[in-house]
């Protein structure tokens with residue numbers, strides 16, 4: 800069974816660019832190994848992440864992410880079972896926002912929109928984050 804978790808959080812002020820780069824690097828390595836798809840965005844001290852994968856793997860990872868002292872104020876936006884990956888078909892694996900394929904994956908993700916407020920929140924949040932630097 801597959802599931803997705805989506806949240807935003809605040810980076811801790813002690814994080815350097817190098818800390819963030821190394822977090823991104825390790826995330827890509829680990830997630831590709833565990834067939835976790837999705838996206839991790841960092842903009843203006845805010846993290847935004849989508850995780851998709853096998854339920855037990857995603858739940859275990861999310862537990863350790865929640866304990867990670869590099870961020871706080873985690874606000875969960877989605878935590879639900881899914882039929883298939885949104886980010887699977889782009890041959891990329893775990894993505895950062897600088898890649899165009901990630902944006903297509905994101906579009907697909909939003910296409911599952913069930914009309915709930917959470918999707919509106921996610922859409923607005925990502926729009927906001929992207930407008931800041933792109």
Ligand SMILES: Cc1cc2nc3c(=O)[nH]c(=O)nc-3n(C[C@H](O)[C@H](O)[C@H](O)COP(=O)(O)O)c2cc1C
Pocket residue numbers: 808822825826829830839846848850860863864865867869870
């Ligand atoms: C915002 C944020 C997102 C993270 N996302 C992931 C992730 O997607 N995959 C991953 O392996 N680690 C991620 N981490 C790192 C994990 O919290 C943790 O350090 C890593 O899984 C190693 O855990 P362990 O030391 O318990 O083995 C993230 C950390 C932060 C602060």
